Amino acid sequence: MRISVVQKSLAVATASIALAVGFTGSASAAAYDGQDPISSGCANTAITAKSSGIYVGSTQVGTIELRYSTACRTVWARVRSTGPYGTATITRTSNWDWDRCDSLSWNSSMGQYSCYTPMLNDAGVQSYASGSASASNGYNSGQVDTARY
Template sequence: MVGIKTLGRLAVATAVPLLLAASGTVPVQAAAPVAVTAQCSGSGCSGRNPVGTGCDRDARTVRRSAEIGPLIELRYSARCRAAWVRVTHGSGGDRIEARNRSGACRSRSCYSRTLAPGHSSAYTAMVNDKGIKAWGCLYRRNGNAVCTDGY
């Protein structure tokens, strides 16, 4: 014989899912986080956007300028084995540059970006930093240049 309490519990257990389904509110179990994999590595990252490739997710600042004024940071992703330059507190017309070789700026070894008028921060495309030293520079509109040490 089934008691009144048991029938009540059975009714509630049956009714709740039906009511939630009818209202469009269905309990959903949270999905497990998906591991993010980088879309490039080393020389395959040259010229690519660190945010668009996911390289920014494990990035850290490995070098920064010691000058007073705009902050120049050399950012590095261990997963991507690539580096790029980020500036904050810059001025429109300032140019930042990420390099990984000495000498003239060549394709795939140097990427630059000029801050747009009214903007104070920006970042460059990435350079390969797999077994190669990289560094970054800021070239101010007034002709002054500030660079980070190599990493």
């Protein structure tokens, strides 16, 4: 089987584009480390990649979410709590870099207290979220991690 010059050129061009896109995505994602997902615009393409319920006994008192921006290739953690106390931590497993929020505020659209962390680059690596939440009386809290994404 003989490969033409056009086929070779097309293969090289395709590989070059794939490499450029991969490196550009990683480099631009790294620029978002520590930034706010909402003010940066990254939250506009956010999905909840992983989530876990937070329980005290058999009562769910909150949810920890690992949020992922498909455009920015970044992650952050968001906790939702029935009570005014809780934390959210995002951890990148490639270098164990992390960020945290622990000042929950009332979110009327969710009907719960919540906070979210600054973002971390997630291009080509894995991260997970950890969170704690309190019961509506502010006492009794539970803690849980999400799966990695």
